[in-house]
Amino acid sequence: MATTAIKRKLWIGSAKAAILPMATLTLVGLMIVPVPSFVLDVGFILNIMISLAVLMVALNVEKPLDFSAFPTVLLFTTLLRLGLNVASTRVVLVNGHTGAAAAGHVIEAFGHFLIGGDYAVGLFVFGILMVINLVVITKGAGRVSEVSARFTLDALPGKQMAIDADLNAGLVTPEEAKARRQEIATEADFYGSMDGASKFVKGDAVAGVLILAINILGGLVLGVVSHKMAVGEAASTYIQLAIGDALVAQVPALLLSIAAAAIVTRVSSPLDLSDQITSQFxxxxxxxxxxxxxxxxxxxxxxxxxxxxxxxxxxxxxxxxxxxAKAAAAIGEVPAAATASPTAIGWEEVSDGAALSLELGYGLVGLVDERKGAPLMTRITGIRRQLSRELGFVVPLVRVRDNLVLGPNSYRISVAGVVVGEDECWPEDLLALDSGDLTARVEGRMCKDPSFGLDAVWITPERRGEAVVAGYTVVDAATVIATHLNQLIAHAASDLFGMDEMQKLLDALKESAPQLVAGLTPQPLSLAQLAAVSRALLAEGVPLKDFRRIAEAIVDSAREGADPIPLVEAVRIRIGALIVQTIVPVRMPLPVITLDAELESLLAQAIRVGPNAQHPFEPALAQRIVGAVADASAPMVNAASRFAIVTSPIARRALARLLKPHLPETPVMSFLEIPDGKAVEVVAIVGGKPGEAPAAARPRLEMVQ
CATH class of the missing domain: 1.20.5 (Single alpha-helices involved in coiled-coils or other helix-helix interfaces)
Incomplete structure (x- = not known):
């Protein structure tokens, strides 16, 4: 039974696919092969039926895009009508001398019933229909289509920017944004097609006039010369047939012209055309x-x-x-409004699902104004895209909104509901950053760069050239906020990663390595444990972009246990090459700061005494370690050079936790994480004796007894 159903579906699908090619060949056949009058009758009735159906669909759609196939339908209905005109012209000219029924009963009915058998009346009626169709409806619809196509294409970039702004502000999901982009692309294609399709209707009307003239002239000549008819008899017979043929073609053409005009003049509304007009009247x-x-x-x-x-x-x-009716509706709304208690509080008032939030004072709202190009929104989109590539997972949307509680030039950045940064900037001014090698000072509003803490000054745009010449690095307000946001998101990557992101990473990996995913979860690790390990790696600056290698390391390390803390340490050892390549290029030696052997032994002893303590070091010892490492790393930090602090595996985690608040950009690695064959350059030894450190800085730690 299942096989039979599948075969039936395949047969139906093939039949549907063959309908359009067969219909096109049939239309061509009507123009070439002689057909009997009965086939013409069927074709004319079919033409009227299709035209009525198209008109009804056009009147009942809520928006023009709901009938996006209309330009193509208009093409094929025009071809059908022209094919019938050619076939009927052949029959009229060949058999017209036999009487009014020579071209079928439909043409005969239109010739007698609609014009009363008087061909002079028929000529006037046909002329009026042509004026209505060609001059009024078709010309107006063509002009509307042309203007709509032009305005739609001109508005396309602005609509795309509006979608990006809504996406960055968290007002729409990525799926909704994709659907809206597809809709505006389809809208542009539709109005462009309608601009060309309106020429079909105009050309069809002109063709109707020419076919009528050919039928009349050809019929008079053939009737008088070939069939020896009197001029009056030939005129009465052939003109009546020609008028009936023209009218039976122009009535459907008029219906399609009305449908085209109704489509292009529609304004998008949740109501169909009848309800829309009724509601507005x-x-x-x-x-x-x-x-x-x-x-x-x-x-x-x-x-x-x-x-x-x-x-x-x-x-x-x-x-x-x-x-x-309006008064009754107003009375009915009063109880509904009264039921809303002023003391009622909804969940939407106390919860905010946005993981990332940027709040702006009213003076900074112009940075996200679409009319001004929304420069901040464009930069936020670029930041999210770049960070997603670097971190290995999709950074959540940034919800941008105004906050009247903030100062006019203040902004606030929150991650998972926690405020992680706030500062001030002036949207009309520029921030000049002190590069450390200035030739002159520029006057302005002194401040600190919110991202890196550099000395800076807010200057007017007129002083930009002066500041650049003096050696300043000049950026605008949108760049200041975007850079600050970029830095905070990178530092808070672990707070943005949860089980949903973990599942998406696994789903993406499953497409290329299904067996690896099967061996990873739900055994030996659950989804929650995997997310915890991934968050721990992100917290220490290890990106997840090469997640396949990380997953393989997790599978290998999980054999020794599923406890996240030792598991993370074991995984770090197996992906040491990945960690190193985030610090320096492959051909450069790794600059490192190491600890003296006696200091290493002291740290290891403290950790063995309190293996589960969050901070196993004594406060005085911890303070001296931080100071000594800061002094040793100062030359590298000032030169903006990347380096690592290397220690023993047992002390790595505790030392990393101790130094992170002071050196957040500096990774702390163990000896085992450095790949074999990787060149290492020791720039300082903390706690070492003079002569043990290289020619670089040799800070000492005086505390060990």
Missing amino acids: GSARAWTPVAGILAFLGLLPGMPHLIILPAAALAGGTAWKLRK
Whole structure:
């Protein structure tokens, strides 16, 4: 049964796929192969039916994109009508002398019923229909399509920027942003196609006039010359057939022109066209003047009172019902409003699901204003993209909002609800950073750079050239905030990583290494344990971008136990090459600061005494270690050079926790994490005796007895 159902679905799919090619070949066949009058009757009725269906769909869509196939449908319906015109022209010219039924009953009915058998009347009716279709509807719809296409394409960049701004502000999810981008791209394609499709309707109307002229002239010539008919008889017969043929084609053409005009003049609304018009005409204030004016006209002498006064009564009754319905709706809303207690508090008022938040004072709102290009939003998007690549997981959206509690030029950055940074900046000024090699000083508002603590000064844009010449590094306010945000996000990467991000990493890895993921979780480690290990690595500056290698190291290390603390240390040893390459390029030696052997022994002894203590070192000892390491690393820090502090495996974790608040950018590694063959350059030995350190700084730690 299942096999039969699958075969049936495949057959149905193949049949659907073959419908359009077969229909196209049929249209071409109508233009080339002679067909009997019965086939013409079927084709004309089918043409009218399709045109009516297209018009009904166009009137009932909520927005133009809901009928995105309309340009293509318009093309094929125009081809169908032209194919029928060619086929009917052949039949009229070949068999027209036999009588009014020569081209089928549909053409005969249009020739007799609609124009009363008088071909002169038919010519005038056809002319009026052509003026309505070609001059009024088609020309207007074509102009609207052209303007809509131009405005849609001009507005495309602004709409894209608005989506990026909403995405960065956390107002939409990435999936919603992707759907909105797809929608505006489809909208641009649709209006561009409609601009060209409107030419089909115009060309079809012109073709209808030419076909009518050919049928009349050809019929008169053939009737008089070939069939020896009198001129009056030939004119009566062939013109009536030509008019019937033209009308039976122009009625569907008029319906499609109305559909095209309705589509391009629609404004997006949750209502269809009927409901939209009804809702906008449902105002008592609009119908009351109408009733009054009609009543006044109906009382004037000589006016048709029996027609105007009932119309006035109808307009007045409509206004009264609309006013009554509005009053009832207003009364019905009062209890609903009363049920909302002023003391009620909703969850949305006390919870904020944004992991990253940037609050701006009202003076900084211009940095995210779309009308001014939203420079801050553009930089935030670039920051999130770059950090996501470096860290190995997607950095959450940054919710940007104003906060009237802050000062006008203040901003505040929060991570997971905790304020991690705040400062001030002036959106109209520039920040000149002291590079340390200045030739002159520039006057301005003195401050400290919020990201790196450098001496800086806020200057006016007119002093930019002067500051650059003096040796300052000049940046704008958006760059200041974005750089500060970038630094804080990088430091708080572990706070942004949770089990959801862990699951997404596993899902991505499963596509290329399914067996590795199967051997990783749920045994020997649960999702929570994996997330804890990954957070610990991120907290120490180890990115997850090469997660496959990290996962392999976790699998190997988990055989010795699933406790996160020793597991992290074991994983670090196995991915030491990854850690080193985040510090220096592969061909450069690794600059390191090491500890004296006696100091190493003292640290190891303190850790053995309190293996589970958060801070196993004595306060005085810890303070001296921090001071000595800071002195030893000062030349490297001032030169903005990357280096590592290397210690024994047993002391690495405790020493890293001790030094992180003071040297957050400096990794602390164990000897075992440095790969074999990696060149190492010892720049200082903390606690060593003179002569043991290289020619670089030799700070000493005087505390060991």
